[in-house]
Amino acid sequence: MSGFGARDAILLAEVASYLASALAVGTILIRARPGPSGLWTLANLAAALAVLLIVLRPSLPAWLGHPMLNNTFGLGGITLFALALRRRRQPQAGLRVLAPPLLSLLAVLAAIRIAEVDRAVWVACLSLAYVAAMVWVATEASRLTAQPPRPIGAWQVAGSFGLLAMFFFARAMGLLLAHPQSGLGALLVGPEIASIARLTLLIVANAGFVSLILVDIQREEAAALMAAARAAERERAAQRDNAVLRALLEERAGFIDVLSHEVRQPLNDAVSGIEMLAEAVRAEPVDPPGLIARAQRALDVLDRIAGALNNTLAAATALDRQAKAHRRPTRLAWLLETVRLGLPDAERARVVIVLETTTAEALLDPHLMELALRNLLRNALQHGDPDAPILLSLDQPEPGTLCFAVENQPGQAVAADAELIFTRQPRRRGGAGNSLGLWIVGRVAALHGGRARGRVGSVTRVLLEVPLRAVNGD
Numbered sequence: 408m409s410g411f412g413a414r415d416a417i418l419l420a421e422v423a424s425y426l427a428s429a430l431a432v433g434t435i436l437i438r439a440r441p442g443p444s445g446l447w448t449l450a451n452l453a454a455a456l457a458v459l460l461i462v463l464r465p466s467l468p469a470w471l472g473h474p475m476l477n478n479t480f481g482l483g484g485i486t487l488f489a490l491a492l493r494r495r496r497q498p499q500a501g502l503r504v505l506a507p508p509l510l511s512l513l514a515v516l517a518a519i520r521i522a523e524v525d526r527a528v529w530v531a532c533l534s535l536a537y538v539a540a541m542v543w544v545a546t547e548a549s550r551l552t553a554q555p556p557r558p559i560g561a562w563q564v565a566g567s568f569g570l571l572a573m574f575f576f577a578r579a580m581g582l583l584l585a586h587p588q589s590g591l592g593a594l595l596v597g598p599e600i601a602s603i604a605r606l607t608l609l610i611v612a613n614a615g616f617v618s619l620i621l622v623d624i625q626r627e628e629a630a631a632l633m634a635a636a637r638a639a640e641r642e643r644a645a646q647r648d649n650a651v652l653r654a655l656l657e658e659r660a661g662f663i664d665v666l667s668h669e670v671r672q673p674l675n676d677a678v679s680g681i682e683m684l685a686e687a688v689r690a691e692p693v694d695p696p697g698l699i700a701r702a703q704r705a706l707d708v709l710d711r712i713a714g715a716l717n718n719t720l721a722a723a724t725a726l727d728r729q730a731k732a733h734r735r736p737t738r739l740a741w742l743l744e745t746v747r748l749g750l751p752d753a754e755r756a757r758v759v760i761v762l763e764t765t766t767a768e769a770l771l772d773p774h775l776m777e778l779a780l781r782n783l784l785r786n787a788l789q790h791g792d793p794d795a796p797i798l799l800s801l802d803q804p805e806p807g808t809l810c811f812a813v814e815n816q817p818g819q820a821v822a823a824d825a826e827l828i829f830t831r832q833p834r835r836r837g838g839a840g841n842s843l844g845l846w847i848v849g850r851v852a853a854l855h856g857g858r859a860r861g862r863v864g865s866v867t868r869v870l871l872e873v874p875l876r877a878v879n880g881d
Contacts, residue, residue: 417602418462424606425455428613436620446491447616453484454609478533485540488612492547492564495619527583534579541572551619558622563615567608574605674716678709710751714785714844717778732772732854734876739766739801739809742773746780747799754788757795763802769809770876771855776811779851779859782844783813783869791815791867803875808857811871829859 429451436444460467460477548565551558681702740762747758780799787797798814829849845859848871852859857873 414602415462417606418458421602421606421609422455422458422462424610424613425451425458428617429455431617432613432620436617436624440495440620440623443491443495444620446487446494450484450487450491451613453480453487457481457484474533478536482536482540485537485544488568489540489543489547491616492544492551492561495623496547496551531579531583534575537575538572538579541568541575544568545572548615558619560615560618560620560622563618564612567612567615571605571608674709674713678706678713681705681709706751707753711785714781732775732851734770734772734855736768737771737773737776738768739764742771742776743780743799743801745773746777746784749777749781750784750788754784757788757797758784759796759798761798761800763800764809766803766809766875766877768877771873772851775851775854779848779871780811780813782848783811783871786844787813787815787867787869807875809873809875811873812868814868 429448432444432451433448457477457480460480464477545565545568548561548568551561552565743760743762747755747760750758784797784799791797792815795815798812800812800814802810802812804810829845829852848869849859852871852873855873857871859869859871861867861869
């Protein structure tokens, strides 16, 4: 390549600067900011190719050394710089932002070139095109300076391209006013001092972009550390809360244990004492005035207290936390009879057991089933006709289902909305609310994989249906 001088050396240094920036941004920063860094890398490669075509133009074919080709890469590279900065500010910005201004500039330049105007006018118009592109870059960079924390890298890019735009504008004005005889490469070649100044400004601009991306990475790392610290603090707070809750649960368990032993045992002793008194009075030939009736009423009250206490203890312990029933082989006839025997004598006599299934034994939680069925019987005894019998039945309407039923007539044991009867609803002062006993019935059915439901009519019938799990595993 003949005639290689200082100007060409500066241009090659400019090419090396572009390639080094493209290599640094494309291999290191692109992973942290793929959008802006990728565009900035392409911009450097396009600018490097544009300058390289100027250096190699004397040895290239005429069609390849045409000034429109290298200036297309030059203007394209500068607009890519602008798009990279726009992508830094607006991550969704696409290449459609780049196409209109670049195509407009190239169309104007092509029209001027085709018109075969004076060479100085052509170069001046080319310089103004570069001014417009560089002003765009400086504008995008200046917009970044308005965003906290006002990164200094954005100022570097804005200042560098602003000065480059001033340099090209001054050159265009000089060409238009003085009409110097200038070669086609005058725009980018220029005197050596101008080339060195341009190279310095471009290096500063590339360094500013690298600084901008590094600030982003540092901010992301700081945000990640803060998020991790907040997460760790939340975890520590959750652990403290869990410790407090465990302490409260242990305290509650202690209160429940006291309630279970210190209250239920004296209650059972009182029931036994009144039953013994009633038996002793019955053995006497003469009944003191109303003593047996008063003893029976006392037994009824104590029985309701005992039932409420059992329900409260069951709800406060196993039923709220239990995920499934603890099944074991249970004789169905024995279960029904046990439920009936748990009632006071007067109420027990009203309960009629009907067993309508040939299945003798099933896998159930006998404690929970006894509690649920006794709650249904108490509900029927409380709300049903005191002179009518209460039917406690068990049948098998389908091969895989056991259906326990409590029936009384007429009665108000089931609300009109049968789906709400077995949900826990607080009682209102002076008003009605679903009892804890019925909630326990629904909960026991759910723990067995079944359901509780009721039908209201001339006969009130409450059903507790559970899947049949035979003892032999069928």
